[in-house]
Amino acid sequence: MLNQLRNIFGKRFTTNNTILERHGKDEAYHPVAPPDGVVFPETTEEIREIVILCSDNSIPMVPFGVGTSLEGGIGALSGGICIDFAKMKNILEINQLDMDCKVQAGVTRKELEGKLRDTGLFFPVDPGADATIGGMAATSASGTNAVRYGTMRNNVMGLTVVMANGEIIKTGGRARKSSAGYDLTRLFVGSEGTLGIISEITLKLYGNPPTISAAVCQFDNLENAVNSVIDSLLSGVPLARIELLDEVQMQACINFSKLHEFNPKPTLFFEFHGSDTEVIEQTKTIQDIMKEYGGSKFEWKNLPEERNRLWKARHNAYYASLSLKPGCLAWSSDVCVPITELANCIIESKEKLISMNLLAPLVGHVGDGNFHLLYLIDPDDANQLKKAKDHNKWMVEKAIELGGTCTGEHGIGYGKAEFLAKEAGSSIKFMKNIKNSFDPKGLLNPGKIFL
Amino acid sequence: MLNQLRNIFGKRFTTNNTILERHGKDEAYHPVAPPDGVVFPETTEEIREIVILCSDNSIPMVPFGVGTSLEGGIGALSGGICIDFAKMKNILEINQLDMDCKVQAGVTRKELEGKLRDTGLFFPVDPGADATIGGMAATSASGTNAVRYGTMRNNVMGLTVVMANGEIIKTGGRARKSSAGYDLTRLFVGSEGTLGIISEITLKLYGNPPTISAAVCQFDNLENAVNSVIDSLLSGVPLARIELLDEVQMQACINFSKLHEFNPKPTLFFEFHGSDTEVIEQTKTIQDIMKEYGGSKFEWKNLPEERNRLWKARHNAYYASLSLKPGCLAWSSDVCVPITELANCIIESKEKLISMNLLAPLVGHVGDGNFHLLYLIDPDDANQLKKAKDHNKWMVEKAIELGGTCTGEHGIGYGKAEFLAKEAGSSIKFMKNIKNSFDPKGLLNPGKIFL
Numbered sequence: 057m058l059n060q061l062r063n064i065f066g067k068r069f070t071t072n073n074t075i076l077e078r079h080g081k082d083e084a085y086h087p088v089a090p091p092d093g094v095v096f097p098e099t100t101e102e103i104r105e106i107v108i109l110c111s112d113n114s115i116p117m118v119p120f121g122v123g124t125s126l127e128g129g130i131g132a133l134s135g136g137i138c139i140d141f142a143k144m145k146n147i148l149e150i151n152q153l154d155m156d157c158k159v160q161a162g163v164t165r166k167e168l169e170g171k172l173r174d175t176g177l178f179f180p181v182d183p184g185a186d187a188t189i190g191g192m193a194a195t196s197a198s199g200t201n202a203v204r205y206g207t208m209r210n211n212v213m214g215l216t217v218v219m220a221n222g223e224i225i226k227t228g229g230r231a232r233k234s235s236a237g238y239d240l241t242r243l244f245v246g247s248e249g250t251l252g253i254i255s256e257i258t259l260k261l262y263g264n265p266p267t268i269s270a271a272v273c274q275f276d277n278l279e280n281a282v283n284s285v286i287d288s289l290l291s292g293v294p295l296a297r298i299e300l301l302d303e304v305q306m307q308a309c310i311n312f313s314k315l316h317e318f319n320p321k322p323t324l325f326f327e328f329h330g331s332d333t334e335v336i337e338q339t340k341t342i343q344d345i346m347k348e349y350g351g352s353k354f355e356w357k358n359l360p361e362e363r364n365r366l367w368k369a370r371h372n373a374y375y376a377s378l379s380l381k382p383g384c385l386a387w388s389s390d391v392c393v394p395i396t397e398l399a400n401c402i403i404e405s406k407e408k409l410i411s412m413n414l415l416a417p418l419v420g421h422v423g424d425g426n427f428h429l430l431y432l433i434d435p436d437d438a439n440q441l442k443k444a445k446d447h448n449k450w451m452v453e454k455a456i457e458l459g460g461t462c463t464g465e466h467g468i469g470y471g472k473a474e475f476l477a478k479e480a481g482s483s484i485k486f487m488k489n490i491k492n493s494f495d496p497k498g499l500l501n502p503g504k505i506f507l
Numbered sequence: 508m509l510n511q512l513r514n515i516f517g518k519r520f521t522t523n524n525t526i527l528e529r530h531g532k533d534e535a536y537h538p539v540a541p542p543d544g545v546v547f548p549e550t551t552e553e554i555r556e557i558v559i560l561c562s563d564n565s566i567p568m569v570p571f572g573v574g575t576s577l578e579g580g581i582g583a584l585s586g587g588i589c590i591d592f593a594k595m596k597n598i599l600e601i602n603q604l605d606m607d608c609k610v611q612a613g614v615t616r617k618e619l620e621g622k623l624r625d626t627g628l629f630f631p632v633d634p635g636a637d638a639t640i641g642g643m644a645a646t647s648a649s650g651t652n653a654v655r656y657g658t659m660r661n662n663v664m665g666l667t668v669v670m671a672n673g674e675i676i677k678t679g680g681r682a683r684k685s686s687a688g689y690d691l692t693r694l695f696v697g698s699e700g701t702l703g704i705i706s707e708i709t710l711k712l713y714g715n716p717p718t719i720s721a722a723v724c725q726f727d728n729l730e731n732a733v734n735s736v737i738d739s740l741l742s743g744v745p746l747a748r749i750e751l752l753d754e755v756q757m758q759a760c761i762n763f764s765k766l767h768e769f770n771p772k773p774t775l776f777f778e779f780h781g782s783d784t785e786v787i788e789q790t791k792t793i794q795d796i797m798k799e800y801g802g803s804k805f806e807w808k809n810l811p812e813e814r815n816r817l818w819k820a821r822h823n824a825y826y827a828s829l830s831l832k833p834g835c836l837a838w839s840s841d842v843c844v845p846i847t848e849l850a851n852c853i854i855e856s857k858e859k860l861i862s863m864n865l866l867a868p869l870v871g872h873v874g875d876g877n878f879h880l881l882y883l884i885d886p887d888d889a890n891q892l893k894k895a896k897d898h899n900k901w902m903v904e905k906a907i908e909l910g911g912t913c914t915g916e917h918g919i920g921y922g923k924a925e926f927l928a929k930e931a932g933s934s935i936k937f938m939k940n941i942k943n944s945f946d947p948k949g950l951l952n953p954g955k956i957f958l
Contacts, residue, residue, distance in 0.1 A: 153737050154845045176741075196686035207684050209693070210661060225934040231843040232875040233658050234912035235647035235697050237919055237927045237956055238938045242660070242693040246686050263743040286604050290627075292714040292781075294745070330743075333788050334781075341782075392682040394605045424683040461685035468688055476688045483676040486945060487689045493940035505688055 057113045058093055061137070064105060068096040068143065079138045082125045083185075085387045085433070085441060086471060089131035091118055091138035098143045100216055100224055100255040107253065108222040110137055116502050119249040121191030122164065124183075126388055127469025129195065129248050133503035139253060141190055147171050148256065155261045156213060156230055161190025161254050168259075177261040180205035183465065184371045190254050195467040196246030200370065203423030204296045204329070205262065207465065209245050216256035217244055220495040230258060243490070248467055249501035251494045265296075265329035269339060270363045271354040273346045274321045278302060278406070281322040282399035284349035285422045289395065291345060293338045297327035298423040302406070304380075305373055305417035305430075312376030313369035317355065324351070324422075325370055327363075370419070377417045377430045384432045385441075389416075389448050392426040393460030401458060402427060405451045412443050426464035453478070473507045508564045509544055512588070515556060519547040519594065530569075530589045533576045534636075536838045536884070536892060537922060540582035542569055542589035549594045551667055551675055551706040558704065559673040561588055567953050570700040572642030573615065575634075577839055578920030580646065580699050584954035590704060592641055598622050599707065606712045607664060607681055612641025612705050619710075628712040631656035634916065635822045641705050646918040647697030651821065654874030655747045655780070656713065658916065660696050667707035668695055671946040681709060694941070699918055700952035702945045716780035719747075720790060721814045722805040724797045729753060729773040729857070733850035735800035736775075736873045740846065742796060744789045748778035749874040753857070755831075756824055756868035756881075763827030764820035768806065775802070775873070776821055778814075821870070825881065828868045832883045836892075840867075840899050842906035843877040843915030852909060853878060856902045863894050877915035904929070924958045 061069045070076075071093045080090035092115075097103045110117050116136030123130055132138060141162030149158040152175050159168060166186045168179055181192060183199040191197070193215070198207035205211070214228030228234070228241035244251055275281040285298060300322070301309065307320035326342065328335045343354055357366045369376070378386050393401050402418065409416050409429070420427030429451070431444035452462045452475045462468075462475035477484055488506060491498075512520045521527075522544045531541035543566075548554045561568050567587030574581055583589060592613030600609040603626050610619060617637045619630055632643060634650040642648070644666070649658035656662070665679030679685070679692035695702055726732040736749060751773070752760065758771035777793065779786045794805055808817045820827070829837050844852050853869065860867050860880070871878030880902070882895035903913045903926045913919075913926035928935055939957060942949075 151845070151847070153741070153847045155740065156845070196690075198684055198686075202684060206661075207686075209684075209690065210657075219937065223933055223936075225937065226932060227934055229912060229930075230845045230910035231877075231906075231912040231915065232846070233649055233653060233843060233877065233915050235649075235658075235916050235918045236912045236914050236923075236930055237697070237935070238702075238941060239647075239660065239690075239693045239697055240934055240937060242690045246688070246690055251689075263741055265743060289606065290604070290714055292716060330785075331788055331792075334785055337782055337784050392684060394602065394607070394681045395683070396602070396604045426682075426684065455682075459681035461680060461682040461687045463687050464682065464684050465686050467686045472687075479680075479687055481677060482674055483678055483691055484688070485674075486670065486676065486691060489944035490689060490941055493944040494937060 057109065057115060060109055061093060061095055065095050070094050079120055079140065080132055082123055082128060082130050084126045084471065085385060086128035086131055089133050091132035092135045094138040094140050096140050096143045100218060103139060103218045103253055103255050104222050104224055106137065106139060107218050107220065110499060111220060111222060111497065114497060114499065116499050118501050119194065119253050121162065121188030122186065124185035124187045125191065125195060125469060126466045127471035129467055129469035129504055131470065133470065141188055144255065150175060152177065154230065156258060157261055158256060158258045159189050160256055161188060163189050165189065165192065172261065176264050178264055179259055179261055181208055181211055189257050193245050193254055193257050194248050196465065198465040200297045200299055200421060202421060203298055204294055209242050211260045212241055212245050212257055213260055214258035215241055215244055215254055217252035217254050219252045220497065220500050228258065246467065248469065248504050250491060250505050251500065267330060267332045267335045268363065269328045269335045270357040270366055271326045271339065272318065272357065272366065273324045273351040273354055274319055275351050276321060277350065278322040279399045279403060280349040281324055282402060282422060284346055284351060286395055287345045288342055289423060291341050293341050295326065295423055296329040297325065299325040299370055300420035300422045300427065301373065302418040305377065305419055308376035308380050308417055309369050309373060312379045313372055315369055325366060373419050374430065377432060381415060381432045385435050387431045387433060387444060389429045389431065389451065390463050390466040391452055391455035391460060392424060392464030393455050393458045395425045397458040397460065398422060398425050401454060405429065408447060408450065412447055414443055414447060424464065425460065468505045470503050473505060476505065477507055508560065508566060511560055512544060512546055516546050521545050530571055530591065531583055533574055533579060533581050535577045536836060537579035537582055540584050542583035543586045545589040545591050547591050547594045551669060554590060554669045554704055554706050555673050555675055557588065557590060558669050558671065561950060562671060562673060562948065565948060565950065567950050569952050570645065570704050572613065572639030573637065575636035575638045576642065576646060576920060577917045578922035580918055580920035580955055582921065584921065592639055595706065601626060603628065605681065606714065607709060608712055609707060609709045610640050611707055612639060614640050616640065616643065623712065627715050629715055630710055630712055632659055632662055640708050644696050644705055644708050645699050649916040651748045651750055651872060653872060654749055655745055660693050662711045663692060663696050663708055664711055665709035666692055666695055666705055668703035668705050670703045671948065671951050679709065697918065699920065699955050701942060701956050702951065718781060718783045718786045719814065720779045720786045721808040721817055722777045722790065723769065723808065723817065724775045724802040724805055725770060726773045726802050728801065730850045730854060731800040732773040732775055733853060733873060735797055735802060737846055738796045739793055740874060742792050744792050746777065746874055747780040748776065750776040750821055751871035751873040751878065752824065753869040756828065756870055759827035759831050759868055760820050760824060763830045764823055766820055776817060824870050828881045828883060832866060835883045836886050838882045838884060838895060840880045840882065840902060841914050841917040842903055842911060843875060844906050844909045844911030846876045848909040848911065849873060849876050852905060856880065859898060859901065863898055865894055865898060875915065876911065919956045921954050924956060927956065928958055
């Protein structure tokens with residue numbers, strides 16, 4: 057079987073150990089689980105060939121973008137073939153007037169951004185990492201501006217998928233809406249490679265806003281920072297981004313990204329999109345709300361280079377956190393709760409961190425009720441990873457109890473399969489029914505999503 | 508079996524012929540297909556009892572809201588029990604600060620609107636008819652303001668569903684986003700009662716915009732009216748509504764709704780939501796675009812009573828059309844295409860109407876690329892219904908060929924099963940796999956969606 061792949065794909069198939077190891081590891085704490093071989097297809101047809109070979113030989117298949125997943129989704133838990141999308145980077149269509157495009161699954165977010173630069177359009181979903189569009193679709197990723205533009209589920213219009221039996225199917229299309237049968241598109245988005253292998257994606261695009269303005273507001277008190285968000289959302293201002301950093305994360309960013317104009321306090325980063333007049337009005341409304349909650353005067357970041365510096369610092373929060381505890385591992389949690397439960401959930405989670413003697417800076421996509429603790433773990437101290445896992449378990453169960461979810465945007469992988477079982481309750485049986493009917497041999501990314 | 512239902516539900520179960528007939532007929536041309544009995548449950552638990560009884564006796568079940576569906580979705584094609592939601596009208600929760608609510612499936616759109624009146628919030632999905640929220644979810648309905656607020660798929664956060672085996676499951680929840688496993692919520696939305704019976708729905712709500720403004724713009728030329736929409740969308744103005752009425756529909760509305768200030772010409776109805784300043788700016792931008800395309804000066808409808816008169820006329824387009832040909836039947840088509848194909852698709856469809864000697868006023872949710880022809884058919888002329896079906900078939904196939912869909916918002920029922928098969932291609936097999944795994948006996952709304 058490996059020889060067959062070598063014959064077909066030549067140098068685009070490898071069993072080199074270093075490469076296998078790199079393909080068995082995500083960006084979190086999960087141990088390496090390398091595949092038996094990595095293949096680099098260039099087309100949907102080639103994926104089909106791989107799938108038929110694997111299926112005939114009952115070999116597991118694991119799709120791989122760039123390895124930025126966080127819940128173990130790419131680990132080859134039962135070995136098998138890793139399908140790496142590094143050579144599927146074609147932008148297949150950009151339909152400027154219809155504001156949509158079609159890409160191969162290996163195109164990364166920044167590569168797409170580059171291609172769109174001269175079109176006046178942009179693709180808004182931004183998980184921070186330069187993930188592939190395929191990986192983002194498979195995980196139902198979102199990020200800082202989901203509060204305005206939605207998640208991958210809202211922005212994927214259609215898919216080409218290679219099914220476990222080698223059939224190539226197309227879902228959705230280019231119509232802006234449809235009620236034509238079951239919504240397979242949104243079923244595959246977030247299915248983490250367990251129902252089929254996504255090879256091409258049609259995406260919604262948006263017109264570049266004429267004016268973009270960013271601002272920073274600091275608080276003495278975390279609760280006020282979070283609760284100001286409720287009023288901001290109720291005001292109807294279409295916030296493009298509203299990001300929380302707690303005092304620990306701010307300290308890390310001040311050091312790492314030289315944000316010396318700020319204090320290590322609970323902080324909100326804002327971005328406003330619209331026409332000049334709209335942005336002026338939006339910022340006025342939000343500033344007034346922040347004032348009521350004891351927020352500082354806005355520190356503006358309006359020039360593109362200032363704005364980029366701010367968001368680069370936000371995107372580098374992970375690396376900034378690592379610098380708080382040199383040599384440590386970092387592991388990002390991810391829960392999402394109804395907005396009125398957010399302050400309480402964050403405050404209790406932080407109190408528990410202190411009582412457990414854990415260090416974990418916090419960032420939050422607070423407009424969605426979503427936040428991440430970045431557990432900083434000494435790799436030589438097994439007890440610390442265990443404590444972080446205990447804290448995470450407690451926090452996830454609390455989020456579910458509050459009507460929230462065990463994962464806002466990182467997916468299940470195998471790191472959260474236990475929590476999904478709890479959250480989904482009896483509905484998980486029907487998820488498994490779908491899995492079994494699409495992939496009866498259980499060869500597509502086995503060991504993921506379900507316990 | 509009927510006796511068992513009578514014993515359990517007493518007067519809330521009936522086999523009265525008039526009632527059976529009324530439950531076997533939607534608002535379109537489909538012949539009456541009455542069930543054998545109609546039952547009126549009050550709770551999810553009661554639905555479970557009905558489902559178990561039906562399942563044990565292999566009796567088909569058809570859920571029923573208020574019967575405003577258009578593609579035959581409510582016909583009891585194999586007889587069986589109709590589950591009418593008329594007694595499931597409780598608003599279970601309104602969470603004002605979280606901007607969400609939970610309702611029983613029998614609550615209608617206007618009933619919810621009434622309950623929300625004093626909260627400062629509204630639910631935007633508005634298919635025109637006063638449909639139940641359950642029916643709207645099952646059909647993935649949308650309507651005039653989907654261009655800004657999305658369809659049911661975007662606005663249903665969670666569901667309670669009674670499965671074919673009587674299990675009660677909950678999907679989704681109150682978190683604003685989640686990547687926790689397969690998206691069952693969006694799978695049930697649009698599944699038309701074929702995968703499970705939706706009994707409760709959690710919905711996103713929105714803050715009432717401080718300012719609402721409506722305007723009307725008329726054109727000498729349909730192509731210009733449609734193409735002006737492309738520029739309007741590219742401008743980034745968050746249009747709340749942009750509705751097209753062709754010259755035939757405008758004539759009908761002028762007569763029926765006494766819109767005597769307008770001419771029977773291709774016309775766009777607009778609605779703008781925002782702050783005062785935003786609305787002023789939005790309308791200025793759009794007026795400038797309309798002028799470029801030869802549109803008339805805006806006729807403003809800003810006072811609430813004027814605005815209501817305008818939208819009531821739009822919602823009454825169906826009745827206005829009927830008045831063009833007294834005694835006729837009306838049947839609404841529903842296709843949706845990429846916006847750049849819309850003008851061409853509409854113009855060819857209208858030319859074909861003329862060549863076939865058919866009368867069919869046109870309304871369109873043009874911001875989404877979605878439009879409806881309302882075929883007016885003499886009930887005594889079988890040839891006319893046949894011609895309308897031929898025209899519709901031609902138009903649907905054209906829409907699919909253009910990358911669009913056979914239904915933007917009316918669903919498949921059994922009227923469009925043939926077209927879904929064509930649109931979905933090989934993916935339909937996997938839709939059927941889901942159906943078979945959820946409802947192995949095929950008792951849930953049989954004969955719908957699939958040929």
